[in-house]
Amino acid sequence: MDYKNILLSFEGEIGILAINRPKALNALNIETLKDIQMGIQEAKDHSEMKVLILTGSGEKAFVAGADIAEMKGMNSIEALNFSKTGHLTLKMIQDLDRPVIAAVNGYALGGGTEIAVACDFIYASENARFGVPEVTLGIFPGFGGTQRLPRLIGKGKAKELIFTGKMVTAQEAYQMGIVNRVFPAASLMEETKKTALQIAANGAVGVRLAKMVVDAGFNMDLSEACSLESYAFSFGFATEDQKEGMTAFIEKRKPNFKGK
Numbered sequence: 001m002d003y004k005n006i007l008l009s010f011e012g013e014i015g016i017l018a019i020n021r022p023k024a025l026n027a028l029n030i031e032t033l034k035d036i037q038m039g040i041q042e043a044k045d046h047s048e049m050k051v052l053i054l055t056g057s058g059e060k061a062f063v064a065g066a067d068i069a070e071m072k073g074m075n076s077i078e079a080l081n082f083s084k085t086g087h088l089t090l091k092m093i094q095d096l097d098r099p100v101i102a103a104v105n106g107y108a109l110g111g112g113t114e115i116a117v118a119c120d121f122i123y124a125s126e127n128a129r130f131g132v133p134e135v136t137l138g139i140f141p142g143f144g145g146t147q148r149l150p151r152l153i154g155k156g157k158a159k160e161l162i163f164t165g166k167m168v169t170a171q172e173a174y175q176m177g178i179v180n181r182v183f184p185a186a187s188l189m190e191e192t193k194k195t196a197l198q199i200a201a202n203g204a205v206g207v208r209l210a211k212m213v214v215d216a217g218f219n220m221d222l223s224e225a226c227s228l229e230s231y232a233f234s235f236g237f238a239t240e241d242q243k244e245g246m247t248a249f250i251e252k253r254k255p256n257f258k259g260k
């Protein structure tokens with residue numbers, strides 16, 4: 001597939017989607033959001049892929065936000081269209097039936113932080129910067145930032161970021177619980193790939209069910225969520241991977257999972 005503003009590649013079981021608009025620090029315009037949607041669909045159709053890494057091209061930015069030049073002249077209807085396109089893009093990332101790791105390699109501002117937070121978890125380089133500076137532009141976060149950020153780090157910390165619009169370092173983002181791990185810029189991709197390979201070596205159906213249960217159960221009450229877990233857990237016993245995983249343990253060998 002030919003994309004204008006993303007690069008999509010596959011290295012064995014790992015997919016890498018890099019947002020690639022260097023002249024605007026990978027800012028998200030509508031064209032880029034649509035490219036990301038098509039890239040996610042292509043990754044989904046690539047059955048060999050077990051984990052997707054989302055990153056930004058270049059050394060300076062992951063995504064410096066929504067494209068301010070494109071947004072500046074929008075009326076409310078165009079803004080609604082933009083917001084819906086953004087929400088759909090982030091939902092496609094969140095709902096991908098395989099894990100998505102954000103490798104944040106520089107500025108992740110506004111829509112950049114929002115798209116990272118829609119991934120399953122975030123690794124960051126030491127030079128990464130996070131923030132939702134929309135209020136400094138006279139708006140507020142509109143790609144799920146007012147919803148996903150409080151669910152990830154709690155309402156108080158999310159409101160502090162949203163109301164001040166301040167930027168935080170990768171280390172501060174780690175302390176706030178936005179980021180799982182921080183690495184020197186030169187080793188971010190290598191470390192992210194290591195984790196992706198560790199995930200890819202596990203039973204793919206189990207990983208996929210676990211993602212679904214964590215996400216779907218998060219907004220349910222505990223007893224409903226545990227009931228969902230029970231049914232999904234039982235379904236796992238209908239798979240070849242469960243038989244292989246447990247047989248391999250008993251036979252003291254490495255499992256050979258087929259994702260079936």
Ligand code: DAK
Pocket residue numbers: 023024025027064065066067068069071078079080082083086107109110111112133134137139141142143
């Ligand atoms: N949009 C468009 N262009 C951008 C950009 C952005 N967000 N960020 C950077 N650029 C462009 C710059 O204009 C500059 O272009 P040229 O002048 O070279 O043509 C080029 O990228 C390099 O940027 P700088 O020269 O500014 O580079 P610096 O190193 O000096 O500064 C910076 C880097 C990241 C600190 C700075 O560029 C910056 O503050 N950028 C803006 C960050 C920001 O405010 N991001 C949040 C955007 S607001 C909505 C839903 C969601 C949203 C909005 C609406 N709806 C419901 C409608 C989301 C909003 C946002 O994300």
